[in-house]
Amino acid sequence: MYIGNNIVNLVDNLPESVRLVAVSKTKPNEDILEAYNVGQRIFGENKVQDLIRKYEDLPKDIEWHFIGHPQTNKVKYIAPFISLIHGVDSIKLLKEISKQGVKNNRQIKCLLQFHIAEESTKFGLSEEEASELLESEAFKQLTNVEVVGVMGMATYTDDENHVRNEFRVLKNIFSKLKNRYFSTSESFTEISMGMSGDYQLAVEEGSTLIRVGSKLFGERNY
Numbered sequence: 001m002y003i004g005n006n007i008v009n010l011v012d013n014l015p016e017s018v019r020l021v022a023v024s025k026t027k028p029n030e031d032i033l034e035a036y037n038v039g040q041r042i043f044g045e046n047k048v049q050d051l052i053r054k055y056e057d058l059p060k061d062i063e064w065h066f067i068g069h070p071q072t073n074k075v076k077y078i079a080p081f082i083s084l085i086h087g088v089d090s091i092k093l094l095k096e097i098s099k100q101g102v103k104n105n106r107q108i109k110c111l112l113q114f115h116i117a118e119e120s121t122k123f124g125l126s127e128e129e130a131s132e133l134l135e136s137e138a139f140k141q142l143t144n145v146e147v148v149g150v151m152g153m154a155t156y157t158d159d160e161n162h163v164r165n166e167f168r169v170l171k172n173i174f175s176k177l178k179n180r181y182f183s184t185s186e187s188f189t190e191i192s193m194g195m196s197g198d199y200q201l202a203v204e205e206g207s208t209l210i211r212v213g214s215k216l217f218g219e220r221n222y
Contacts, residue, residue, distance in 0.1 A: 003031055004038040006216045011040075014210075018203050021065050021192075023213030025050065029057055031217050036062065044086070044211055048074040055081055067211055069113075069123050072096045079103065085110040086151045086192055086211075089125045091138050094145055101144025108144060111151040111192050114173055116166045118155045127173055134181045147182070149190025149208070150174045154198055163198050167205035174206075 011020055021044040024032050032043060036059060045051040046068025055064055063083040070078070070085060072093055078085075079100035088094060088110045101108040112133075115124030125133070133139055134147075150173055154166040174191050182188035194202025196215035203210065 003034040003217055007035050007038050007040050010212065010216065014203065017208060019209050021067065021209055021211045022216055023067065023195075023211050024054070024217065025067075025213065027217050029054065032058060032062075035216065042083075044213075048077050051082075052077055076100050076103075079106075079108060082108060084148070084190075087111070087113045087123060088147075089113045089123050089129075091133050091136060094133075094139065094142055094147075098142040098145035106144065107146045109146050109148045109187075111149045111190060112147060112177075114150055114152045114170055116152040116154065116169050116173075124152060127176070130173070130177065131180075134177070146187060148187045149192065150177065151190075151192035151209075153195070154193070154202075156197075160201060164201050164205060167193050167198075167202050167207070171206040 007022065014020065019042060020040065021042050022035050022040050023044040025044065025046050032054065041061060042063045042065060044065045044067040045054065046066065051064060051066065064081060065084045065086060066078055066082055067086045069087040070093065075096045085097065085108065089112065097108050097110060112130055113124045115126060150170060152170040154163040157163060170193055171191060178188055190208050191206055192209040192211065193207045194210040196212050199210040199212055
């Protein structure tokens with residue numbers, strides 16, 4: 001029952017404005033059900049095959065988030081049911097998400113991923129690239145994709161001030177985009193930042209979605 005306890009303890013200490021994405025990648029259905037049974041409904045996966053299998057096997061009121069960097073050719077497999085795609089950083093990917101949204105007769109929500117860390121291995125847009133994307137004719141023509149916020153990962157470091165500053169950068173980007181491009185959008189509200197090691201700092205800096213895995217489920221099984 002330790003997973004259930006971990007979730008209850010974590011959620012009880014979160015402000016109401018913050019939702020927990022339980023990162024269940026590599027974890028078996030039993031672990032997810034244990035979390036589900038204490039009320040957790042949002043789960044994050046980063047592999048399309050695993051996600052489809054779990055979607056088919058598990059309760060249908062689960063809200064699945066794709067938290068990896070989806071390959072364009074795999075979007076069609078998750079388009080019928082995905083609640084939110086976290087890692088979108090190109091017009092090519094947005095076009096594909098919208099195209100699959102049309103086929104499935106639904107609006108697919110996603111977050112623009114920004115590169116806020118010093119590590120070059122992390123994906124993400126710069127502010128300039130985001131502005132270019134959002135002002136492009138190609139973006140304006142998309143009908144079935146809805147950008148509802150931003151996402152980013154901080155540098156993996158013990159330096160709390162460094163991490164806090166990177167989270168502030170993302171919050172600042174969110175505010176600028178909201179004012180410039182989404183001022184009339186009621187759905188542009190999400191800031192996805194913070195993981196097992198730094199989610200408390202992220203919450204203090206304005207996160208609305210935290211992606212926590214190992215702190216809930218224990219270390220990953222590979």
